[in-house]
Amino acid sequence: MGAPVGVGIIGAGNISDQYLRNLTAFPDVRVLAIGDLLEDRAREQAAKYGVPRAGGVDLVLGDPDIEIVVNLTIPAVHVEVSEAILAAGKHVWTEKPIGVDRASSLRMLEKADAAGLRVGVAPDTVLGPGVQTAKRAIARGDIGRPLFAQTTFQWQGPEIFHPNPAFLYAVGGGPLLDMGPYYVSALVHVFGPVAAVAAVGLRATDSRVVQVGPLAGQEFPVEIPSTVSVLTQFEQGGQASSLYSTDSPLLRQGIVEITGTEGTLVIPDPNTFGGPITITRPLAEMIVPPAPVVQEIVEVEQEGVLAGRGLGLLDMVRSIRAGRPHVATGRFGYHVLDTLLSIEESVESGAFVPVQSTIDAVGSIPADFDPYAATL
Ligand SMILES: NC(=O)c1ccc[n+]([C@@H]2O[C@H](COP(=O)([O-])OP(=O)(O)OC[C@H]3O[C@@H](n4cnc5c(N)ncnc54)[C@H](O)[C@@H]3O)[C@@H](O)[C@H]2O)c1
Incomplete structure (x- = not known):
């Protein structure tokens, strides 16, 4: 068996409780550090969930044991933070939406592709x-x-x-x-x-x-x-x-x-x-x-194990180790954003708006996917 994958979190606000509760319970990942602009907030969350290190954003980005960083900042800075994570050589799981405009979101995905890094985008519900x-x-x-x-x-x-x-x-x-x-x-x-x-x-x-x-x-x-x-x-x-x-x-x-x-x-x-x-x-x-x-x-009859936020990141981690595509891809997240922005544009123009992006076949999570199993 390999070791659990090292995970960092940037953004210790409202939704971080759900992620921390789940990610600290999944054996295939280990949350090693939390960073936030508000360092005290990061330290409070780290203490609450037994995460070893906490402080500013650089503490997470500079941690050599972290392979993938969860971006839980607000939408306006999602792309900026995701790009900083990629620049540090780490995979990104970002809360939704992937960004707030097409150009910067696409640029971020292209940087990930060029670096051979993965982007995963919420929602994983x-x-x-x-x-x-x-x-x-x-x-x-x-x-x-x-x-x-x-x-x-x-x-x-x-x-x-x-x-x-x-x-x-x-x-x-x-x-x-x-x-x-x-x-x-x-x-x-x-x-x-x-x-x-x-x-x-x-x-x-x-x-x-x-x-x-x-x-x-x-x-x-x-x-x-x-x-x-x-x-x-x-x-x-x-x-x-x-x-x-x-x-x-x-x-x-x-x-x-x-x-x-x-x-x-x-x-x-x-x-x-x-x-x-x-x-x-x-x-x-x-x-x-x-x-x-x-x-x-x-x-x-509903099939599968109910867990919660962090499921998509876990699929990504297991997919990276297995060398297969993960389900909640950056391109899927981009297509969703593109659709939402096209809706906004239609509200403005009153016309039907074609959605420019597309995606290949959408992946699925198998019924026997167990977040609480140690698989790596
Ligand atoms: N609150 C929810 O119920 C909920 C549910 C699902 C998804 N989300 C998503 O999760 C994300 C966070 O939402 P939230 O409700 O936790 O917001 P929040 O405002 O409670 O927390 C955001 C945190 O990010 C930090 N932050 C902001 N900019 C930063 C930067 N540049 N670098 C480092 N830290 C920075 C803030 O200091 C804050 O602690 C959003 O994208 C939101 O869409 C929220």
């Missing part, structure tokens, strides 16, 4: 048992030929829980750029690459107010559309309609329904790793009111 079981069900023909999907993400907005939510309403954020990666990634796993998008959007208010934490009461600007309705056409013929809104008192999110010729598959929230999966079958005969509409709903 779609590598969890939920979406992966759904993919297998569709491949088996359980819903016949997939036709279209409907997705919904609507609620009042992240300032209700996030102590520093301004970045979620800045360029690179908003319900589209912040939450779109989950829904678009799930749809691309099912339907393949996106061909074109059309969308309308609105910005309900120019500013919002922090609700929790030390900054509560502080106003911050809204730079992006806070509600976006999207039509998506996939290269291979499927289509989807999607709502992204942080203006809705009604909380309805995590809805992904995929309709095929023989059934409608309801899959778990793509911002989670799993949950109930069902197929609704067509009615055998018309139901006349007041008789209740009762449809046949079949449960699909």
Whole structure:
């Protein structure tokens, strides 16, 4: 058996708890150092999870035992931090989105290719048992030929829980750029690459107010559309309609329904790793009111081990050792960003926008993938 792979983390904010909890429990990796602009924050997280070293960014980049660095900074600096990681000769796993513009994101991927280094991009929720079981069900023909999907993400907005939510309403954020990666990634796993998008959007208010934490009461600007309705056409013929809104008192999110010729598959929230999966079958005969509409709903058994954030990095680590491609590639993450930016452009222009990038076949996680096994 080889040794676990050395991992570093840059960015010790809100989401770092989930990564640290999981990565410190996966035997195939060892978290060796955490860095942040706010060094005390990095030290606090290191102490909490028993990580040996913590401090500034250079401490992580200069550590010769670290092969791969997790970029948990805010979207506006994702590319800058990922490029610094690559320049230090290390592979990158970055939180989503890959970046906030096409040119710098592509440049970063090209640097990685030139250096023979890998880039992996969140979300890895779609590598969890939920979406992966759904993919297998569709491949088996359980819903016949997939036709279209409907997705919904609507609620009042992240300032209700996030102590520093301004970045979620800045360029690179908003319900589209912040939450779109989950829904678009799930749809691309099912339907393949996106061909074109059309969308309308609105910005309900120019500013919002922090609700929790030390900054509560502080106003911050809204730079992006806070509600976006999207039509998506996939290269291979499927289509989807999607709502992204942080203006809705009604909380309805995590809805992904995929309709095929023989059934409608309801899959778990793509911002989670799993949950109930069902197929609704067509009615055998018309139901006349007041008789209740009762449809046949079949449960699909979810296969795979539920873990959490860090799953994609683990697939990447194991794939590097095995010399095979990992699933959540930089090119996949770029195609998702390209799609989201094309949606923004359609909101501006009112026209259908062709998505310029594409990807080859999307990989899958096998049902017997066990994050808690020592495999290296
Ligand atoms: N919070 C969530 O629920 C959540 C969920 C999934 C994904 N994400 C993603 O994770 C990332 C981080 O989100 P968060 O909520 O933890 O944000 P956060 O603001 O709580 O934390 C970000 C951290 O990065 C540090 N940082 C910023 N710029 C830096 C730089 N140049 N070098 C080093 N450190 C730097 C900050 O000091 C901060 O500690 C984002 O990309 C977000 O999209 C967040």
